[in-house]
Amino acid sequence: MPSESPRVGYVLKRYPRFSETFIVNEILAHERAGLCLAIFALGPVMEAYFQPDIGTVKAPVTRLPEKQRSAEHFWAVVKKGMAALPDYARRLEEEQGHSVHDLAQGTEIALAVRELGLRHLHAHFATQAATVARLAAKFSGISWTFTAHAKDIYYRYETDIQLPRKLQDASHAITVSDYNLAWLCEHYGGDRQKVSRLYNGLDLRQFPWLSPFKRPAKILAVGRLVAKKGFRVLIEALAHLQARNIPFHCELVGDGPEREALQAAVVAAGLQARVSFSGLLPRQEVATMIQQSAMLVAPCVISEDGDRDGLPTILVEAMALGTPVISTRVAGIPELVVDEQTGLCVAANSVGELAAAMAKLLDSADLREKLARQARKLIVRDYDVDLNTLKMREIFNAGQK
Incomplete structure (x- = not known):
């Protein structure tokens, strides 16, 4: 030094x-x-x-x-x-x-x-x-x-x-x-x-962009398993996709006090074959999973005690890596996830809107590509x-x- x-x-x-x-x-x-x-x-x-x-x-x-x-x-x-x-x-x-x-x-x-x-x-x-x-x-x-x-x-x-x-x-x-x-x-x-x-x-040298055009129907969610992350809403939205016979698999990465409740919700919704829990994983392994997924979903909400995410780092990482994101209009998230421009941004706690957004990205490789390219430009400009x-x-x- x-x-x-x-x-x-x-x-x-x-x-x-x-x-x-x-x-x-x-x-x-x-x-x-x-x-x-x-x-x-x-x-x-x-x-x-x-x-x-x-x-x-x-x-x-x-x-x-x-x-x-x-x-x-x-x-x-x-x-x-x-x-x-x-x-x-x-x-x-x-x-x-x-x-x-x-x-x-x-x-x-x-x-x-x-x-x-x-x-x-x-x-x-x-x-x-x-x-x-x-x-x-x-x-x-x-x-x-x-x-x-x-x-x-x-x-x-x-x-x-x-x-x-x-x-x-x-x-x-x-x-x-x-x-x-x-x-x-x-x-x-x-x-x-x-x-x-x-x-x-982010150190953008560690986050090379990869096109999401040809990706399997995999939905990824990453974060602490706590109320403000909105994973209960995600599970309800996934049940909507299953009811519409839309093929997908969702993986939840992370751990926290809500894990048992979330696993019970998966069973109650009959989603055991569609949803898996991976626990805590190293950052590089998570990055690989992000680039193997059709999207990353961060369905953030405001919890009963007023807690909320300011602007989740995992969204920045996914956008840098070339994976389209879906999140919610909570706190600063819309500054990053500009709806229909750098991702899809829906109302918090809206099961229907979240399910529709996931279905939209699963259905359109062109949209995934467009959002991912525009997202990377934003990350390079504001998040270096x-x-x-x-x-x-x-x-x-x-x-x-």
Whole structure:
């Protein structure tokens, strides 16, 4: 890494996480550009499977204790802060409304900031990671930013995550769709001069385009098996296709708390011969499956607790690879899946519309080809991770004190 490169710390709740490939894509793009990074993980790894790209990240990872198990440990951290961080006592007193766990983690990262010579902190998600990054930046006297994604904007948390305060205190905030940007400004007082939309990007060299013209009647769905993904709606729509004697096979890739309920729904609909569950799979294997499918379907919905997808990365990946997509008019998805132009975009929770869209793509190879070609052009224009992280680094540099 060039010695003159700015040094940035990434604050993440957990690292790595199987589903958060967009964070790894971003980190690797920064490193390709010569940015020297340090990663701070606030909680233990909770998964047994990892994407292979994790192994190419050069940044060192510091794993902080998730909880303060004793008063002695907490006060030892505070004592170090008093000795090494200017004006720490006053700043700590101003933040006494936070838990000892957040205060300790914020202090430990602030100490690391001074030890490593970091100039800026960036957090992903506006919840715990942003809370701790904000404290660490305040205690160490450097700037900080965060990226807000989806659940951290829309989910109704029992405890206030103080999103307006974070938007005010950060040197800048980033979010992943124009829909999110408008929501943050209208509902949380975000300043459009301090909030930017940057789409989650891909290293397009890893996603070569392949024509979908000659594909088997295979429908692919990929994601965590949770309510907001809308897979229950998908199963109902597949039953409509079966009732119309339309040949297809659907594969669901992923795992989550709804797996048993979804499998039961498949049995209840008599779809056992038409639908299979693959569980978690490596990213490259999923990419191969995408290019062997007639379409990728992401039937996203808004769940009862308000949670929703901001803009699923799997849609970006499928469109880059040449597979036409079907999704729903939820959050920022229509910015990516422009109906009849870069994919088919239907109403959320509409079984009939979803079934009709799938039947339409199964019936027309010409339409699949047209949508796939136009989708790839959009991805190249707006979702190149190297171009988008260049803008991020400009934001980091502008905020540095």
